Amino acid sequence: MEIYFTKEHEWVKIEDNTGTIGITAYAAHQLGDITFVELPKIGKVVKKGGVFSTIESVKAASDIYAPMSGKVIEANKELDTAPQIVNDKAESDGWIAKIELSDSSEKNGLMNQALYEEYLKENS
Numbered sequence: 857m858e859i860y861f862t863k864e865h866e867w868v869k870i871e872d873n874t875g876t877i878g879i880t881a882y883a884a885h886q887l888g889d890i891t892f893v894e895l896p897k898i899g900k901v902v903k904k905g906g907v908f909s910t911i912e913s914v915k916a917a918s919d920i921y922a923p924m925s926g927k928v929i930e931a932n933k934e935l936d937t938a939p940q941i942v943n944d945k946a947e948s949d950g951w952i953a954k955i956e957l958s959d960s961s962e963k964n965g966l967m968n969q970a971l972y973e974e975y976l977k978e979n980s
Contacts, residue, residue: 859947860923860966863975866908867947868923870963875924875955879911882976884946887913890939895931896953902926904962909952911942924962926955 858870865883869876884890894910902908908922931953934941942950967975 858963858968860963860968861972861975862921862923862966864921866921866923868963868966869951870957870960873957873960874929875926875957876951877908877920877923877953877955878951879920879942879946880972881946883918884943884950887911887918888915889913890942893932893935893939893942893952895933895935896928898928898931900928902928902955904959904965911939920952922955923966924955924957925959926957928953929956930954 859867861867861880865880867878867880890911890913892912896902896909902922902925904922904925906922907919909920911918911920932951935952
């Protein structure tokens with residue numbers, strides 16, 4: 857399993873040809889208490905960098921961008937009734953959706969954990 861990050865604070869965990877997508881703990885912390893997550897529809901085709909989902913908190917509403925392209929194959933239904941899971945476990949149980957990846961080489965434009973941590977240090 858590999859995990860990659862975007863400069864917009866999304867993550868994607870890659871297992872075989874499936875990407876599990878969510879927002880980082882940093883992003884969840886910046887948003888504050890999350891009150892709603894709009895889950896993408898199963899079967900939706902998403903493009904890398906395109907709006908994938910929307911998340912709302914007590915502070916703001918934010919678009920979530922797809923870190924990689926693919927087709928949505930699963931959404932985290934738990935977030936419908938418990939969106940705060942994203943605050944508590946943003947990079948594990950708070951995942952938003954899983955996609956069937958259409959181009960695994962897109963990961964080459966993303967950051968690994970060490971590069972993302974360095975990015976946070978330089979930009980906070």
